[in-house]
Amino acid sequence: MTIINLLKSSQNLGRLKNLVENLYASNRTCYSSYVKYAEHKQIEKIRNIGISAHIDSGKTTLTERILFYTGRIEEMHEVKGKDNVGAIMDSMELERQRGITIQSAATYTLWKDHNINIIDTPGHVDFTVEVERALRVLDGAILVLCAVGGVQSQTLTVNRQMKRYNVPCLAFINKLDRSGANPNRVISQMRSKLNHNAAFIQLPIGLEGEHKGLIDLISQKAIYFDDAYGETVRYDEIPQNMRTESTERRHELVEHLSNVDESLGELFLEEKSITENDIKAAVRRSCLKRTFTPVLVGTALKNKGVQPLLDAVLDYLPNPGEVENIALKEKEGEEPQRVVLNSQRDNSHPFVSLAFKLEAGRYGQLTYMRCYQGVLKKGDNIYNARTTRKVRIPRLVRLHSNNMEDVNEVYAGDIFAVFGVDCASGDTFVTDNKLDLSMESIFVPDPVVSMAISPVNNKDRDNFSKAIARFTKEDPTFQFYFDADNKETIVSGMGELHLEIYAQRMEREYNCPVSLGKPKVAFRETLTSPVEFDYLHKKQSGGHGEYARVIGILEPLPPQKNTVLEFTDETIGTNIPKPFIPGVKRGFYMMAEKGLLTGHKLSGLKFRLRDGMHHIVDSSEHSFCLAGQGAIKETFEHGCWQILEPIMAVEVAVPEEFQGSVIAQLNKRHGLVTGTEGTEGWVTVYAEVPLNDMFGYAGELRSSTQGKGEFSMEYSRYSPCLPDLQEKLIEEYQRSQGILPEKMQKKKKN
Incomplete structure (x- = not known):
């Protein structure tokens, strides 16, 4: 500009x-x-932050305001604006049409001589891996909450992700201008549902249509935002009618801080005067330790509260040098050694970075990276720690949504992108391959929905293959395989919307229209009670034979662990030599890929190998692998098996008059209503519903609530399915395998 x-x-x-x-x-x-903007600052003047929240809490609108006030963009556009331009961070055409964020987008800007790298993330649970990998590489985050909706289902998920990667955060209660805004209710939900030690550091002056500005409790000033776009920040005295409340809230803030910060706690107990600097320092210390969450307020759409939020990012969130980043040094036969990386912005230490996102750009694969140590210059050679392959870096860029700016070098703490590097998401890159360093990878949730997919026209198969290859590489939660039994191509993802978006992208970006079949749910098979096995695998056909005997117990794990598999070696002595144990384990895991009841994966099982026998000549690891498989087949005949189905935590928000019909709909879908919450004419219904019964619910809710209702759901747990559904699934599987179900066999006999 x-x-x-x-x-x-x-x-x-x-x-x-x-x-x-x-x-x-x-x-x-x-x-x-x-x-x-691509100027390299001292590490103290860098912030790497993410903006995360539930759907429609205002993340992208907030990012748009941040870029405007920092002078990064010339004018603001709305997510669902009438000018058909859309927000700068929603660069994909589908995002602008639907008014949602599908891919996380990175940008960088300057505020008060600090370089702020920002990643705007999606809110839908279907794109949760975008949030996961963003938080993996960020040093701090802004948790945006809607002043009306409060803590919602995806807020809980985002909070868990922040906790997983130990990311300090600020809370920003947005949409104070909306009818029914209640920040007091939101902060009480933060304390009860998220278990945050949270307190206001700002108060709103008026709510809904009366919202005029904020009160800064630390500096004890009122803040107003003048001009058409709220660009001029004006400080004034606190209004007379709010002085009592602001004094009480400031005292509450000091109490919450005193509980977690020793320095402020001593001043508080000794009843000494507490200054503005004392509180700011205590907020920063406790925020970095994740023992306190400062809560700010505002409305991004009406241009209020964004500049103080930017100040808070600089004041309270860590710079890259204040975060301990760990790499693992691996040696054969030894436990991985933890190595603390040095974040100084110089070349005194070898370069270490993590590839956290892949994207097919105009010039080939674009790999997003975070530099944790050292310096990388254009033209340098780096090694992939996983594959040990050497690659040369011809071009380094920093990103502003879908625009790029070339840079000659990047330092520790920078988020950047490179071209032409063939890798997977979560790979570590180093300049010295002898270091044997690797960063902790990114947590990838398992897909929960599968659909059959095929190109509408056979001539588009080449484009279909290219699209599938690209999307499965970019998104680890989007998976693809060929079902040989049903002769179908299956794609799996995090939800119907997830798969639908990829189907639309195939048509738009690859000119390959596809048809999606009926969604398939990722059921699981498990035992209801322990089964003992004693299986002998013996084969002799001249020459080297095969011999292996395994004895043990296959038992179910407790409900909270019913999605995992465990293998324990409880053998004593040399009946099964230790080199053959991995063969038994491999056989168990191979059989767990496809159960014999319905063809779904096994889970929630513990394979306890207690004894066995081997032959001095005929035994091998392969023999014991086959014995492990045979043992599982034996338990299928003698054990009592059941099918588990994914249960979703569903949250439905509707006007009060539709509460009865919504509860009736959920009950009809075998849902269990766990609670309701009403506020200002609206009610939120919380329920747990089997995923198999949730298909088509969006249309039903829309038609029964005159288009006013909205819902969100996320995976909660696996639970045994109803007997009639289990019987139906077994019948369908037997029919697909060409096996006549018992009922049909009886009819034939009669």
């Missing part, structure tokens, strides 16, 4: 002032028509 363009409008004077300050502070140069 040029200074000339800014001067054309008097409304832009505030932004011009910010731009000039940034230019002066960092001694930057204004190139032809835009400002170069």
Whole structure:
């Protein structure tokens, strides 16, 4: 953006002032028509943050405002705006049409001479891996909550992800201008549902249509946002009618901090005067330790509260040097050794980075990376720690949504992208391959929905193969396989929307229309009670034979572990030599891929190998692998098996008059209503419903609530399915295998 363009409008004077300050502070140069943002700062002046929340909480709108106020973009556009432009971070055409975020998008900007790298993430549970890999590489996060919806289902998921990667966060209660906004209810939900030690550091001046500004409890000032776009931030005295409440809330803030921060706790107990700097320092210390969550308020759509939120990011969230990043040094036969990486922005330590996202760009595969240690320069050679393959880096870029800016080098703490690197998501890259270092990879949830997929026209098969190969590489939760029994191509994902989006992308990006079959649910098979086995595998046909005997117990795991498989070696002595034990384990895991009841995977089982026998000549690891498989087949004949199905945590928000019909619909779908919550004419119904019964619910809810209802669901657990469903699944499987079910056999006899 040029200074000339800014001067054309008097409304832009505030932004011009910010731009000039940034230019002066960092001694930057204004190139032809835009400002170069890819300048390398000291590590203290870098923040890597993510913006995460439930669907429709205002993440993308907030990011758009941040980019506008920092002078990164010239004008703001709405997610579902009438001008058909859409938010800058929703660069995909499908995102703009649907008004949702599908892919996480990275950008970087400057605020008060600090470089802020931002990743805007999706809210739908179908695209949860985008949030997962973003939080894996970020140092801090903004948890956005809707002032009306409060803590919702996906908020809980995002909170778990932040906890998994130990990411400090700020909370921002958005949409204070909406009817029914209640920040007090939201903060109480944060404390009860998320278990956060949370307290306001800001209070709203008015709610809904009366929302005028904020009160900063730490500095004890009122903040107002003037001009058409709220660019001028004005500080004033606290309104008379809010002074009592602000004093009480400030005291509450100090109490919450005193419980987790020793320095402030001593001042509080000794009743000494607590200054603004004391509170700020305590908030920062406790926020970095994740023992306290500061809560800010505002409305991004109405341009209030964004600049103080940016200040809070600089004040309270960590820079890359304040976060301990661990790599594992692996040696054969030894436990991996933990190595703390050095985040200083120099080349005194070898380069280490993590590839966290892959994307097919105009110039080939674009790999998003986070640099954790050292320096990488254009033209350097790096090694993939997993494959040990050496690659040369011809081009380094930093990203602003779908736009790129070339840089010559990147340092520890930077988020960047490279071209032409063949790798998988979660791979570690180093400049010194002798280090044997690898970063902890990214947690990938298992898919829950499968559908048959095929191109509408046979001539499009080449494009179909290219699309499948690209999308499965980019998104580890989108999986693909060929079902030889049913002669169908199957794709699996996190939900109906997930698979539907990829089907639409195949048509748009590869000119390959596809048809999706009826969704298939990822059922599992398990035992109801332990079964002992004693299986002998013996084969003699001249020459080297096969001999292996395994004795043990196959038992069910407790319900909270019914999605995993365990193998334990309880043998004593040399009846089964130790080199043959991995063969038994491999046989067990091979059989677990496809159960004999319905063809679904086995889970929730523990294989306890207690004894066995071997032959000095005929035994081998392969023999014991076959014996392990035979033992599982034996338990199928003697054991009592049941089918598990995924249960979803469903959250439905509707006007009060539709509450009865919504509960009736959920009951009809074998759902269990676990609670309801009402506020301002709306009610939220919480339920647990089998995924198999949730297909088509979106249309039914829309038609029964005049289009006003909305719902979200996420995976909760696996649970035994109903007997009639189990019988139906067994019959369908037997029919597909050409086996007549027992009922049909009896009819034939009669």
